[in-house]
Amino acid sequence: MLTPRKIYWPPINLVGPGSVKMVGEEVQKLDLTKALLVTDKVLNSNGVVKAIIEVLDQAGVAYAIFDDVKPNPTTTNVHDGFSKFQQEGCDFIITVGGGSPQDTGSGIGILSTNGGSIAEYEGMHKSKNKSVPIVAISTTAGTAAEVTINYVITDEARKLKMIMIDPNALPTIAVNDPELMLGKPKGLTAATGLDALTHAIEGYTAKGAFELSDAIAYKSIELIGRYIERAVENGQDLEARSGMGWGSFIAGLSYSNAGLGIVHSMAHQLGGEYDLPHGVANAMLLPYVMEFNIDACPEKFADIARALGVDTSKCATVEEAAKLAVEKVHQISRAVGIPSLRESAFRVEDVEKLAEQALKDACTGANPKPVTKEDLVGIYMTAYNDAPVLAV
Incomplete structure (x- = not known):
């Protein structure tokens, strides 16, 4: 303040x-x-x-x-x-x-x-x-x-x-x-909705986050968690579309002022190299980057779990609650049909180049914890291999 x-x-x-x-x-x-x-x-x-x-x-x-x-x-x-x-x-x-x-x-x-x-x-x-x-x-x-x-x-x-x-x-x-x-295809609605959720989560946890950005990012996470599956399932649901519209709008106000993080740094490389849609690239990486970042701000990830409607009252530690946020994002991604990195055009032989470029990306500096090229390689490969994320 x-x-x-x-x-x-x-x-x-x-x-x-x-x-x-x-x-x-x-x-x-x-x-x-x-x-x-x-x-x-x-x-x-x-x-x-x-x-x-x-x-x-x-x-x-x-x-x-x-x-x-x-x-x-x-x-x-x-x-x-x-x-x-x-x-x-x-x-x-x-x-x-x-x-x-x-x-x-x-x-x-x-x-x-x-x-x-x-x-x-x-x-x-x-x-x-x-x-x-x-x-x-x-x-x-x-x-x-x-x-x-x-x-x-x-x-x-x-x-x-x-x-x-x-x-x-x-x-x-x-x-x-x-x-x-209204009436947008399910796949587009899912990809853009997870893009908005990525903005809200990265804006909430970014190094540049502050009182106003936190308040509106949290509300955005709530709205997207509440409405994304409805919007994907029924493209004519005006209430769900309105909730997603507000969620996307205020997430933008948050991250534009607080910054983003390495979900975007890494997704930008997938878009540049393989022409993958930006929302899909973000969605494929989001839970794996969350898992990597948890120890930098576990309290905020616990907040994210609660904003997404997860009951964290039985968690013994804040870290346990934070891990539930990761699992919830996995669940949402699966529910709306987001493909895995393995199902995309990603090539393992490109990973070193992609990681090196992501390290230089303008969004990397706002990530809540420092990263190395080796960290980025590891996240890409974890997402590619779809290593399980342990739920509490």
């Missing part, structure tokens, strides 16, 4: 069923002329983008569409989007989708006011100028990229995910409307 904090989140946040309908009115207040709508081809063909366009048309907001975003967005995506932004004479950005369109839009926004190549902004606080305004509309309860200062772009040449941590990329308006999330 004696440490001064600078807390980042978007100035305007629209949250809850129907909140996307408020976008037009909010954009009108910003005195902007034309948006580049950044999305992917699936969302541009399945009716989600059409719903956004109807809101923009009603408000008289001009736009051009860029829908070439890949699931793991690349430097090419960002530079192509920036070219479209310039050609169309746009002065702000609207992102529609999960983390991929959000991250691409952040990259385009930074280039629009800073120039250069997006690779120049890898790392922390590399840009000088604030992005053009971004209206970030989330369609999944997962990445929370719509509320964070982080974005991730894949360098195709190096097969490496570049991590950018930059307050200048923070959106002006964030929108988290669960009605846009």
